Amino acid sequence: MGLHPRVRTGASGSHYTSTGKLPMVPGIDGVGRREDGRTVYFVADDELVGPMATRTVIDSRRSVVLPDGVDVVRIAAAMNPAMSAWVALRRRVPIEAGQSVLILGATGNAGQMAIQVAKRLGAGRVVGAGRDRARPATLPGIGADATVALTDDAEATAAAPAETATEVDLVVDHLWGRPAGDAIMALLRARADRSRALNWIQIGSMPGPTIELPSVALRSANFRLQGNGQGAVSTRAYLAELPSLIEEIDGGGIAVTARTMPLADVGTAWTEPEVPGVRTVLTP
Numbered sequence: 001m002g003l004h005p006r007v008r009t010g011a012s013g014s015h016y017t018s019t020g021k022l023p024m025v026p027g028i029d030g031v032g033r034r035e036d037g038r039t040v041y042f043v044a045d046d047e048l049v050g051p052m053a054t055r056t057v058i059d060s061r062r063s064v065v066l067p068d069g070v071d072v073v074r075i076a077a078a079m080n081p082a083m084s085a086w087v088a089l090r091r092r093v094p095i096e097a098g099q100s101v102l103i104l105g106a107t108g109n110a111g112q113m114a115i116q117v118a119k120r121l122g123a124g125r126v127v128g129a130g131r132d133r134a135r136p137a138t139l140p141g142i143g144a145d146a147t148v149a150l151t152d153d154a155e156a157t158a159a160a161p162a163e164t165a166t167e168v169d170l171v172v173d174h175l176w177g178r179p180a181g182d183a184i185m186a187l188l189r190a191r192a193d194r195s196r197a198l199n200w201i202q203i204g205s206m207p208g209p210t211i212e213l214p215s216v217a218l219r220s221a222n223f224r225l226q227g228n229g230q231g232a233v234s235t236r237a238y239l240a241e242l243p244s245l246i247e248e249i250d251g252g253g254i255a256v257t258a259r260t261m262p263l264a265d266v267g268t269a270w271t272e273p274e275v276p277g278v279r280t281v282l283t284p
Contacts, residue, residue, distance in 0.1 A: 001030035001051050003269055003280040004080045010050075025050035029080055031072040032056070039066045041075050041246060043239070054263065054284045062235070064242045070250050077258035077279035078113065078249045083238070084203045085114035085172050086245050088228040089121050091237050093170060093199045098124035102165040104183060105174030105204060106139055106147070107132035109279060114172045116254045119143040127165040131179070131207075132276060142255060150179055158182035162190040171200045177208030184217055194221040202227040 001007075011026040027050030029043045042063035044051050051058070066075065085103075089095040101118040105111040107130025118126045128139040129148035136147040148160045161183045168187070173180050180202070188194065198221065217223055226232070248254050256279060261269045263282045274280075 027051040078256035081110040082113040085117040097122040099169040100125040106130040107135035158186040162186035174204035176205035181211035
């Protein structure tokens with residue numbers, strides 16, 4: 001199972017779906033072998049214990065049988081970070097071939113997945129904007145056509161996306177907080193035609209859970225703000241997307257770097273800082 005940031009927030013009770021009910025076993029998804037010997041990828045049921053164990057109970061309706069020979073570590077590592085952008089651009093705001101996309105938070109694991117997802121789904125141009133100053137140079141290698149460095153300089157951070165991604169059609173936002181609020185206004189002011197639709201899909205909120213957004217943003221431009229996550233898209237719709245995403249990951253269309261650690265060492269894995277660009281997978 002992948003030790004995703006979502007696993008950590010669920011365990012801490014800080015995720016918006018957390019109920020505070022105890023006891024709880026962490027984990028939100030994983031790859032396992034059923035009693036009939038078939039290997040499956042599964043999404044944990046909110047009403048059942050989590051999968052961070054050698055054996056767990058799953059809802060078979062929330063699982064997909066994996067092809068023979070599939071790299072189970074890649075699947076466990078990549079499905080969660082790739083799923084948010086995949087579902088956002090397939091179900092929330094279906095991308096049209098040739099459209100341009102800005103990925104806000106592109107230097108994080110999920111953001112890097114989002115770059116690849118956008119390209120695989122037909123984006124004509126993808127701009128990656130991120131806060132990790134050491135990583136923007138690596139983004140063209142995974143499909144970014146242009147990059148933007150987000151810094152502590154609020155004015156420069158607001159202006160940079162507007163200069164590079166003024167006419168994008170969609171924004172996949174893994175950041176929120178002040179970087180998103182500043183970028184929204186900068187982009188809208190710089191657009192040649194404000195009546196041209198700009199769809200903003202909010203997914204993550206590492207810099208902060210709130211933004212300050214002037215009402216004029218919604219009145220002066222064709223600006224559509226929505227989110228993607230548990231509740232925004234039905235469980236059935238999410239599950240329907242799993243086979244095609246598994247196929248992309250297994251076929252190498254979406255790259256991931258994973259490291260494995262024994263489940264017995266979860267205490268060490270949990271407290272270690274995340275390695276940029278690497279997903280930790282716990283194995284029995």
